[in-house]
Structure formats: C-alpha cells, structure tokens
Amino acid sequence: LLGILIVVIGASFPASGADEQLQSNEITMEEVVVTGTRTAEEIKKVPANITVITRRDIETSNAKNVPDLLRTQEGIVVRDFLGNGKTVDVDLRGFGETASSNTLVLMDGRRVNAIDLSGVDWTQIPLEQIDRIEIVRGTGSVLYGDNAVGGVINIITKTPGKKPHAKVAVILGSYGRNKESVSFSGGQGKVAASLFATYDSTNGYRENNAFRAKDAGAKIVLDPSEILRFTLSGSYHSDQYGLPGYLSKAEVELDRQATNSPLDNAYTRDKYADLGMDLDLAGLGRVVADISYRKRDSETNWVSWLWTSETETKTKGFTPHYVWEGSLAGHENTFIAGVDLYWTDMDILTSSERVDKDSQGYYFNNALSLFENLILSVGARHERVEYEFDTTTADVKPVDRKEAYSAGLTYTYQGRSSLFVRANKSFRFPLTDELFSSFSGLNADLKPQEGKHYELGIRHYFSKKMYLTATLYRAAFDNEIFYNPLTFTNENHPETLHRGIEIGAKADPCRFFTCFANYTYEKATFEKEPFDGNDIPAVPKNRGNFGFNIHDFIPGVTLTAQYNYVGSSYAISDQANQHEKLESYYTIDSKIAYKWKNLEAFFGVNNITDEKYSQYVVAGWSGLVFYPSPERNWVAGINVRF
Known part of the structure; x- marks a missing residue:
C-alpha cells in the first residue's frame, strides 16, 4: 500500500532537469576534501592517497x-561478523584483528570510535x-591523534538547502x-533544516540473526551573517x-545458517548532539569549533554462557581550530592549529x-607553496591521555x-595531476579493555x-575523464598491540612491518x-621473535575490485555491476x-534502476555466483571457527522525491 502511495504522489511532481543529470555523470573537475587537512582543500594539493x-x-x-x-575501495578489507553491518571491522593498511582501533572513523568530523573493544x-x-565519504589512507595522527594509524574515514552528512525537498x-x-x-529539508531566509526517520528490519541470513533498527535525526543551519554560520545536528538510534x-x-x-546460541541477543540505544560554529575573520583567518555530546x-x-553485560557511555567533545590562508613572503600558505x-x-x-x-590533543599543520606547483606540508601533535579504572578492587x-x-x-x-611524498610518525594508545581487566x-x-610511515604516490589525469592513482607505502611499528589467545591478555610485539602498493583507476569515456x-x-609481518617472519593474521596479500556503470543509454535506466x-x-x-x-x-553484485520524473525503482542481486565464504574466521583452542557470510541475496526498492 505504501509503495502504491509513493507512485501516485511521485507522478504528480515535475521531473528534474536533464542538465543536472548529465552533470552528475562527469568525473568531478576539482574534488575538494576537508579530512586531509581539516579545512577545504583540493585533493591534488594533499600529500596522501x-x-x-x-x-x-x-x-x-x-x-x-x-x-x-568501503569494501570496493583499494587498501580496505571489510569483515562483517553478523552479515548485517552491525559489528564490522574496516581495515585500512593491514592491521587484522585490531583494525577497528587503528582506523579512525569520523561523522562530520566527530570521532565515533569507542574507547573499548566494541x-x-x-x-x-x-x-x-550521507552526502559523501572521504577516505584518507595512511596515518592521520598529527591532525586527529589516537586511532588514526592506518587512515581516516570521514562520513559527511547532507547539508539542508533552502528549496523544499x-x-x-x-x-x-x-x-x-x-x-x-x-x-x-528546506529553509527560508537565514535558516535551513532537515529531518529524517528510518526503520530497518531483517531476519538475517542465519538463525538468531535478526536485526531491527530505528533512526531519527535533524540538522539546522543558521547563517546570521555572511561571516558566521552555526550548525546544530543530532540523531537517535536504537536497535536489537x-x-x-x-x-x-x-x-x-x-548447515552454514545454523547457530549454537539461539537465545543470545543484544540491544543499543545511541544518541548525539553537535553544535558547530564557523566564523570568517576575513584576512585574519577563520575559527571553527564544535561541541558534541553522545550517550550510548x-x-x-x-x-x-549465563552472562550479561550492560554499559552506559557518555562522551563530551570540544574541538576548536584556527585556519589562516594567505600569502607568506609572496608564497601561498595555509596554517591550521587546534x-x-x-x-x-x-x-x-x-x-x-x-x-x-x-584526552587532550594539541596540533598544527602548515602547507607552504615553495613554488607555484610545489607545496611543503609539515605538522606536529602532542596528545595526553588519562585513564581511570574504578572497580570494587582497585x-x-x-x-x-x-x-x-x-x-x-x-x-x-598538468592541471589536476600531482605527485607526493611524505613521512609521518604515528601513535595509538591502548583501548580500555586492552589496558585493564576487572x-x-x-x-x-x-x-x-x-609507527614510522613513508609514502610515495601519484594521481595522474590522462584526460578530464580518466585518472590513475598509485601509492607505495612502508610503515614500521614498535610495540604494535595484539591479543594473545594463550595468555588471554593484550601484549606488545617488539617490531612489525607493513608495506604495500595501492592502485586505482576510474574512467568516464x-x-x-x-x-x-x-x-x-x-604484506604485513612480525619482525622479531616469537613470531619473526610470520604474516600478521587476517591481512590478505592480494585484493582487487572492478566495476562499471551504464547510465541513460536507455533513457532513465542505470545498470551497475562490480566484482x-x-x-x-x-x-x-x-x-x-x-x-x-x-x-x-x-x-x-549487480543492480538495475529506472528513473522516471521524481520516481525511481531498482532491483539488485548480491553475490550472484552464490559464493560460500566467511569474512570473519578465528583460530581457537579447538581449531578454526567461522562466522558464515550471506549467500546469493536480492534487494528491491522504490523511492520518490517531491
């Protein structure tokens, strides 16, 4: 019934312009990102992949x-425990089991990594x-501190516009x-706002694999003057x-869909609020500040196992920084401190x-144009962390x-092409579960x-609609943290080495x-005893992806496929x-979609060849244990914009 209602409502609204549709098919001329430098900057000027x-x-x-x-991007391995996206390791640059603590995830610049093993x-x-996702490979410890070892993933949500939608x-x-x-979303005058609500439910691929989630949120943007902007956002998430x-x-x-724990279950209640300010001081720079609160x-x-765990976590954040862009002795310069x-x-x-x-982190980063096409970037950070473990015994x-x-x-x-080389020093503090046990x-x-990191990379545009990226990297670590299943504790390994190459290409011929x-x-290996020369577990040496998109060859029809x-x-x-x-x-995976006026319908199939595999496998006392991944499955949907 709801689907029929969508069709009826959608047919009554005018179609989007053809010019807008054609423009969206082009490779962006000058991609601008905020994650690589904590201010808007063209990708070609940032020394990172x-x-x-x-x-x-x-x-x-x-x-x-x-x-x-994320699983379709170079340099990333995704391991989904449950097959529904709830408990997932996203691994940048080969950390295996500790991927979640070595990859920093942000939402609109706000940290969402937990302080424990969750x-x-x-x-x-x-x-x-989501408006876009920015992936910065390689350490971001100077700008972001703890956890930003293998890279940073910034999920940027939509900003409401003035036109009702x-x-x-x-x-x-x-x-x-x-x-x-x-x-x-919509707005009037100096204010724009957006609201959303979502319900998502599945019984899951396996027995006792159901997932039910509810989400609701809002964002308000206020521009009281040309030099000042406030952004207030918040959301509520619950699941079981x-x-x-x-x-x-x-x-x-x-029976790969079976379970040995038919009654085990969990639930989450998660909410946050964030207030951001952006003040333009004209020639004196900009001040950007965010205050956030999260309760989980x-x-x-x-x-x-006859065991229950219940936690309540509250996180408060304050992240101001100053940006100055101008000329220094006749050379373009961007200075950031925060x-x-x-x-x-x-x-x-x-x-x-x-x-x-x-935690308290103090940092700066400076990018100076030595010549018209040569940019020197330097930065440093000092971070202090204090833990408190208040238990019945200590x-x-x-x-x-x-x-x-x-x-x-x-x-x-040549316009948008660039070469870069960089050297970095990174750190990661232990998670609370790694450092203390009751x-x-x-x-x-x-x-x-x-860790000490070295990278050499290129982003070369053969034309306006075809480019290639390639990055060589090497990272040597002292005291990389691992869980030892023999002692049931987390330990430092004296030396490890991560090295590799990432190659990517895109064309719109x-x-x-x-x-x-x-x-x-x-290739990620232990470099000293007791595991000298061994591979770090859960780090595959070879990964690859290929995909294509055919759009508007038949008016309104889009076909995508990826390997x-x-x-x-x-x-x-x-x-x-x-x-x-x-x-x-x-x-x-493949998907076909049809768009008519403001109405869109689609049908897709994942794992078309019905591959039997497990993304997450653990070596236990009795041998290997598996968390089977879904076989062939389908998805279909319909949406209308008005």
Missing part, C-alpha cells in the same frame, strides 16, 4: 550500509543521510528485509539483534564499575603522552604503539559509461601461522 565516495556512487551501488561501500557502530549512520523510500530484500525511510555466534568447520559444512547504552545477553578535547565516562552497570578516558589512574610528526611534498602538474587488574606492561578498477598488494576479490590469509589470532590459510573468495 584520498578517495571520495560521492552521493551518486552511493545511489548507484547495491550497498546496504557504509561498510558495503569498535565502531556502523548502523548508526543511515546511508540515506522530501523523499520517501521503501526497500525489500532477502531474509525478510524491509526498510522504510522518510526525509524532508541476535548473536548467532561461531560454527566449527564441520558445522558449516552441515548497550546490553549484551550471552544466554548460552585543540581536540574529549571526555568519556563508561559505567559498567552489571558490575558497578566505572572506566573513564580523557582505583587506578594511568597517564600517558605521545607525539606525532609529519612532513610532505606535493608537486602538481579479573587481572592493570596491564602495566602494555605500552602505546608507535563516454556520456553513458563509467568504470573503475583497483588493486592492493599488502570484489579478497585473497587468502591466516585466521584471526593465528600469529603462529599454524593453521591452514583461509581460501580466497570473490563476490559479484
């Missing part, structure tokens, strides 16, 4: 969530509200999936889901314990400090992880055809490399 996933990329994909979008909750970010959408799919969403757990190899062969309640019920302050309090309600983590307050540095050269040529107390021997391809070779390959690797926690390697796997 950067990718922007645009709104059009999102709309033409078969993705159900943000990790589905990682990032990707389901709190509905695809419908609304959208209603319905999606159906395999495993009883249904999703409904509605959004509205089953925990099907792992299966042995024999159990997977017997979670409960996990391991009925099969402070990142975060206070996180976690109450473990089931054990009457409290865990706090407070009250300890460890404190640590670390510094990060960066230096890079960027040479621009059973064993403070892990006093655990040190912060430190004619009005109706776009294609992309990328390949990543990555995703992940090579073999050792299972998580198999530092000894004693188990057999996991087999490589590939998936092929």
Whole structure:
C-alpha cells in the first residue's frame, strides 16, 4: 500500500532537469576534501592517497550500509561478523584483528570510535543521510591523534538547502528485509533544516540473526551573517539483534545458517548532539569549533554462557581550530592549529564499575607553496591521555603522552595531476579493555604503539575523464598491540612491518559509461621473535575490485555491476601461522534502476555466483571457527522525491 502511495504522489511532481543529470555523470573537475587537512582543500594539493565516495556512487551501488561501500575501495578489507553491518571491522593498511582501533572513523568530523573493544557502530549512520565519504589512507595522527594509524574515514552528512525537498523510500530484500525511510529539508531566509526517520528490519541470513533498527535525526543551519554560520545536528538510534555466534568447520559444512546460541541477543540505544560554529575573520583567518555530546547504552545477553553485560557511555567533545590562508613572503600558505578535547565516562552497570578516558590533543599543520606547483606540508601533535579504572578492587589512574610528526611534498602538474611524498610518525594508545581487566587488574606492561610511515604516490589525469592513482607505502611499528589467545591478555610485539602498493583507476569515456578498477598488494609481518617472519593474521596479500556503470543509454535506466576479490590469509589470532590459510573468495553484485520524473525503482542481486565464504574466521583452542557470510541475496526498492 505504501509503495502504491509513493507512485501516485511521485507522478504528480515535475521531473528534474536533464542538465543536472548529465552533470552528475562527469568525473568531478576539482574534488575538494576537508579530512586531509581539516579545512577545504583540493585533493591534488594533499600529500596522501584520498578517495571520495560521492552521493551518486552511493545511489548507484547495491550497498546496504557504509561498510558495503568501503569494501570496493583499494587498501580496505571489510569483515562483517553478523552479515548485517552491525559489528564490522574496516581495515585500512593491514592491521587484522585490531583494525577497528587503528582506523579512525569520523561523522562530520566527530570521532565515533569507542574507547573499548566494541569498535565502531556502523548502523548508526543511515546511508540515506550521507552526502559523501572521504577516505584518507595512511596515518592521520598529527591532525586527529589516537586511532588514526592506518587512515581516516570521514562520513559527511547532507547539508539542508533552502528549496523544499522530501523523499520517501521503501526497500525489500532477502531474509525478510524491509526498510522504510522518510526525509524532508528546506529553509527560508537565514535558516535551513532537515529531518529524517528510518526503520530497518531483517531476519538475517542465519538463525538468531535478526536485526531491527530505528533512526531519527535533524540538522539546522543558521547563517546570521555572511561571516558566521552555526550548525546544530543530532540523531537517535536504537536497535536489537541476535548473536548467532561461531560454527566449527564441520558445522558449516552441515548447515552454514545454523547457530549454537539461539537465545543470545543484544540491544543499543545511541544518541548525539553537535553544535558547530564557523566564523570568517576575513584576512585574519577563520575559527571553527564544535561541541558534541553522545550517550550510548548497550546490553549484551550471552544466554548460552549465563552472562550479561550492560554499559552506559557518555562522551563530551570540544574541538576548536584556527585556519589562516594567505600569502607568506609572496608564497601561498595555509596554517591550521587546534585543540581536540574529549571526555568519556563508561559505567559498567552489571558490575558497578566505572572506566573513564580523557584526552587532550594539541596540533598544527602548515602547507607552504615553495613554488607555484610545489607545496611543503609539515605538522606536529602532542596528545595526553588519562585513564581511570574504578572497580570494587582497585582505583587506578594511568597517564600517558605521545607525539606525532609529519612532513610532505606535493608537486602538481598538468592541471589536476600531482605527485607526493611524505613521512609521518604515528601513535595509538591502548583501548580500555586492552589496558585493564576487572579479573587481572592493570596491564602495566602494555605500552602505546608507535609507527614510522613513508609514502610515495601519484594521481595522474590522462584526460578530464580518466585518472590513475598509485601509492607505495612502508610503515614500521614498535610495540604494535595484539591479543594473545594463550595468555588471554593484550601484549606488545617488539617490531612489525607493513608495506604495500595501492592502485586505482576510474574512467568516464563516454556520456553513458563509467568504470573503475583497483588493486592492493599488502604484506604485513612480525619482525622479531616469537613470531619473526610470520604474516600478521587476517591481512590478505592480494585484493582487487572492478566495476562499471551504464547510465541513460536507455533513457532513465542505470545498470551497475562490480566484482570484489579478497585473497587468502591466516585466521584471526593465528600469529603462529599454524593453521591452514583461509581460501580466497570473490563476490559479484549487480543492480538495475529506472528513473522516471521524481520516481525511481531498482532491483539488485548480491553475490550472484552464490559464493560460500566467511569474512570473519578465528583460530581457537579447538581449531578454526567461522562466522558464515550471506549467500546469493536480492534487494528491491522504490523511492520518490517531491
């Protein structure tokens, strides 16, 4: 009934202009990003391998969530525990099991990484509200501090416009999936606002794999003058889901959709508010500041283990920074300096314990044009972190400090093309779960992880509609943090080495055809005993993607397809490399969409070849255990804009 209503309403509104549609098919002339420098800058001027996933990329994909979008990008491995996007590792530059603590995830510049092992909750970010995703590969420790070791992913939500706009959408799919969403935006005078609400439900691929989520949020933009802007945003997310757990190899062969924990379940309640200010001081620079608050309640019920965990986490943030762009002795210069302050309090309600983590980061970055096409970038950061573990048996307050540095050269040529080289020093502080346990107390021997990074890259445009990127990198780490399954503790490994090459290409050779391809070779190894020479688990050496988009060859019709390959690797926690390697796997996904006036309908199939594989595999006491991934599945939907 709702689908019929959408069709009726949609047919009554005028179609979008053809010029706008054609423009969206072109490769952007000058892509501008904010994540690489914390201010708007052209990609070609930033000494890093950067990718922007645009709104059009999102709309033409078969993705159900943000990790589905990321898995098609070079240098990234995605491991989905549950197959529904709730609990996912997104790995930039080969950290395996600790990927979530070595990749920093931002939403509109606000940190969303947890202070404990729970990682990032990707389901709190509905695809419908995303404008673009910026991926900066390689360490961002100078600008962002803790966690930004392998790279930074910034999810940027839509900014409301003045013209009234609304959208209603319905999606159906395999495993009883249904999703409904509605959004509205508009404004008048100096104010613009947007609202959205979403309900997403699926029974899941496996038994006890159901997932139900509700989201609602709003954003208000106020421009009281030409030099001042305020942005107020907030959202509420709630979900409940089953925990099907792992299966042995024999159990997977017997029934890969089965579960050994039919009653295990969890729920989440997550809400945040953010107030941002952007003040233009004309020739004196700009002041940008954000104040944020987040409250997250979670409960996990391991009925099969007769254990429940319930936590309440509150995070407050204040992140002001100053930007000056001007001429320094006749040379263009951009200077940025800022402070990142975060206070996180976690109450473990089931054990009457409290865990706090407070951090203060002070940084600067300066980009000076030595010549018209040669830019020197240098930066530094000092960060202090203080923990407090208040338990029934102890009250300890460890404190640590670390510094990060960066230096890079960027040479621009032929319009949009550029070469870059950079060297960086990174750090990562231990997560609270890694540093302290109520059973064993403070892990006093655990040190912060430190790394030295070197990169050389090129972004070359063969024409306005075809480019190639290639990046060589090497990162050597002291005290990289790993979980030791033999001692049940987290430990530092003396030395590890990560090196590889990332290659990507995109072409728009004619009005109706776009294609992309990328390949990543990555080798991550232990460099000293007890695992000297062994591969770091869960880091495949070879990965690749290829895809194409045919649009408006038949008016209104868009066909997309993509191939995703992940090579073999050792299972998580198999530092000894004693188990057999996991087999490589590939998936092929495709989608066809038809747009008429303000109405769009689509149908897609994921894993067309019905590949049987597991993204997440762990080496346990009894051998390898598996979290099977979904087989062939379909999705269909209809939406209308008015």
